[in-house]
Amino acid sequence: MLDYARHRGVPAVALCVSNTYGPGDWQPTPHGSLVAMAAAGKMPVYVKDMAMEVVGIEDAARALILAADKGRVGERYIISERFISARELYATAADAAGVKRPRFGIPLKAMYALGFCGDVAVASRTDPQWIRKVVHFYRSQAVAEHRASRAR
Structure with missing residues (x-):
């Protein structure tokens, strides 16, 4: 996006917003849906080996406004509060x-097995909560986002 803007003379600032949480965060993302399930008491388990970058939705909104007002053209900003375990x-x-609270931690490897079951559910035209690709995506994104944010 920044290259596109630079080549066309458009003043742009890029923001990389981590997983959001908090009141008013109603976007139906997989992450937001899981937080909502936990807040509704409908999440008996969590993934033991998972952690992710997060930011409160109100803080993220303030960061967006600050970037629009004071961000330097051509810069990219990572919007994150902290790296937190799924359990916490x-x-x-x-x-x-x-x-x-969710009481039982399931190892990530077991989630891959559940993801396989989800793949079978997709093939049989049912609606799974977890599919293997989603589990893999969450794991890879959590580590990559944390490393990128700490490198800056």
């Missing part, structure tokens, strides 16, 4: 809503 994130959502 979902427990925080459950605590804030006054519901039971």
Whole structure:
């Protein structure tokens, strides 16, 4: 995007917003849906080996406004609050809503097995919660986002 803008003389600033959470974050993303499930007390398990970059939705909104007002043209900004385990994130959502926390941690390798079951569900035209590609995507993104944010 920055190259496109630079070549066409468009003043642009790029923002890389990590996974958002908090009141008013109603975008139906996979991440947001999982946080909502935890806040509704409908998530009995979490993935043990997962962690991700997160930022509160209100902080992300303020960062977008600041970047529009004060960001340097041609720059890219990473918008993140912290790197947090899935266990801590979902427990925080459950605590804030006054519901039971997810109690059991499932190893990532077991989630891949569940993802395979999800692939079978897709092939049989049912609606799975977890498919193998999604599990792999979450794992790879969490590590990549954290490394990128710490490198800056």
